[in-house]
Amino acid sequence: MSATPPxxxxxxxxxxxxxxxxxxREAVGGRLGASVVAxxxxxxxxxxxxxxVLTTATGARVFVKAADLARQRHLADWYARELAVLARLPADLPVPRPHWALDAAGWYAVGLDAVDGRTPRLPWDPAELDAVLAGYAGVAAALADPPAGLTALGLPRLADLARSDILWWEEVAAGREPVPPLIPPARDRLPELVALESRxxxxAAAAPGLAHGDLRVDNVLLDPAGRAWFCDWNWLCHGPAWFDLAGLLITGYADGAGLDAVFAAHPAAVDAPPDALDVTLAALAGYYLTAAGPPATADPASGAGTVGPGAGPAGGNPAGTSALLGAHRRFSGEQALRWLAARQGWH
Structure with missing residues (x-):
């Protein structure tokens, strides 16, 4: 099993x-008020x-997302939800702000701030990790008491999402899902994994705040000043910030960096139950590993498919999905399982 992220x-x-x-393209150019030159x-x-990122003849820059309403309706719905969330997030948070939305030629498009940034380096660079953790501490604090404008959107609850889409070890243990490839310390630990994820x-139901819901290293950008920006807000939900924190740390791995201490010291984990990290690692390991499917046998560059975004383990491979999605899920699941095994003393 690979220890290398995509x-x-x-x-x-x-x-x-x-x-x-x-x-x-004509509709977007019209909304921008100038022709797109780059x-x-x-x-x-x-x-x-x-x-x-589109640049106009006047030098203005905007980040545009667009989806085909016939073939990618789910993406269009995600973009519309993200636009509504971004418009209601507290004004001082480091998130791209929305500008407009339009329908044209059978497509739906949204325009957002163009953030000048890059994804953090992997494994975690200590200074970059500090910047991301500091930025997320501010986000978590701002969402600990959910703003009324956000709750009015009818946001989902992580507790419900967990029951319907995240918890899979019970399905594996019952034989309703195949056993995914497991690292040796976890191969005889299905009862423990089921018990942990079930909590x-x-x-999540007891947490009063909001969680990003999809906080991964590839949804974070670092700008030239080193400030962290948090993107892709279509999965905002009622849930604990410590769930976000654990998900972020496993996708931006750090060998020997003492992630237990990093998690425990972060403000988002202050009110977490004592075993919240173990529970989250178990749940995310099961979600990622079952959703990943079997390891690809073809070169990822060839387009060999995996499970599509947002789909459970029986999902399939929607057209246009990255061939590296399975590798991302497998890597993230293995990272979660390794971290959990070390914490539990599994050998």
Missing amino acids: PYHQTAVRPDWRDLPDGL ARTATAGFTGGFAA LPGY
Whole structure:
């Protein structure tokens, strides 16, 4: 099993600006008030939606996401939800702000702030990790008492999402899902994994704040000043910030960096139950490893598929999904399981 993460800065399979319908490009140019003279396609991410920083003849820059309403309706719905969330997040948070949305030529497009940034280096660089942790501490504090404008959106609850989409070890133990490839210390630990993950819904239901819900290293950008910006807000939910924190740490791994201490010292974990980290690691390991499917036998660059974004273990491979999605899930699941095994003393 691989201990190497996918190249998060070049995982995406997306259409370029010139591939979009003429009507959509004309509508976007009209909304921008000037012709588009340059387009830099985003190379990070795992979905097949259009995403690029557009520069106009006046020098203005905007980040545009777009999805085909017939073939990628789920992406269009995600973009609309993200736009609504971003418009209601507290004004001082380091998040891209929304500008507009439009329908044209059978596509849905949104315009956001263009953040001048890059994904953090892996494994975690200590200074970059400190910047991300400090930035997320501010986000978690701002969402600990949910703003009324956000709760009015009817946000999902992590407790419900856990029951419907995240918890899979019980399904594996019951034989309703195949046993994924496991690291040796965890191969005889299904009862413990089931018991640990089963506590997540109750813990999540008791948390009063909001969680990003999809906080991974590839959803963070560091700007030239070293400040962390947090992106992709379509999964905001009622839930604990410590769930976000654990998910972030496993996707930006650090060998021998003492992540137990990092988690315990972070403000987001102050009110966490004593075993919250173990519960989260167990749940995320099961989600990622079952969703990853079997290891790919083809070169990832060839387009060999894995499970699509947002799909459970039986999901399939939507067109345009990155061939590296399975590698990301497998890596993240293994990282979670290794960390959990070390904490539990499994050998």
